[in-house]
Amino acid sequence: MAEKSDRQARLAEDNIVNSIIGEGSEFKGEFKVNGLLRIDGKFKGTIETEGKVLIGKSGEAVTDIKASIVIIGGLVEGNIFAGERVVMLSSGQVRGNVITPSLVMEDGVVFEGNCVINS
Numbered sequence: 001m002a003e004k005s006d007r008q009a010r011l012a013e014d015n016i017v018n019s020i021i022g023e024g025s026e027f028k029g030e031f032k033v034n035g036l037l038r039i040d041g042k043f044k045g046t047i048e049t050e051g052k053v054l055i056g057k058s059g060e061a062v063t064d065i066k067a068s069i070v071i072i073g074g075l076v077e078g079n080i081f082a083g084e085r086v087v088m089l090s091s092g093q094v095r096g097n098v099i100t101p102s103l104v105m106e107d108g109v110v111f112e113g114n115c116v117i118n119s
Contacts, residue, residue: 018051023058037067039074057091070100 006090017054018035021027021072033049040056043065052069055061059074068084072092080094085102089092093110101119105111 021059023056055092057089 018037019031019033019040020038021043025046027041027043027045030047031037031043031047033051033109035046035049035051036050036054037047037049038054039059039061040048041059043059043061043063043104047063047065047067048109049067052071053055053065053067054071055074055076057073061074061076061078063076063078064081065076066081066119068082069087069117070080070082070085071087071089072094073089074091075093075095077095078095080098080100082098082100084100085104086098086100086108087104088106088111090106090108095112097113098115100115103115103117107118
């Protein structure tokens with residue numbers, strides 16, 4: 001029973017948005033964050049986190065991303081290095097290379113680049 005509540009607490013913690021770049025906002029630079037980073041605006045620079053990066057449908061990122069999980073619903077121009085998995089939603093566009101142990105790609109994704117599935 002304790003194992004289940006620990007897992008639920010971890011899942012809830014993983015979904016807490018620590019940082020957000022909102023729609024209509026622009027940010028340039030180096031972003032290091034713990035937890036979840038959500039981008040609905042424009043970002044240019046580098047992203048590094050042990051957690052998740054979510055590029056929303058209206059998000060545009062010109063960046064190299066190093067994260068555990070990367071979810072793409074908008075535009076990413078740059079390389080993605082994910083320790084756990086990359087999820088490309090149907091509205092997503094990726095122009096760059098992806099290195100990850102697991103890739104989920106919905107129908108309709110635009111992907112221009114190379115992908116390496118590693119363990």
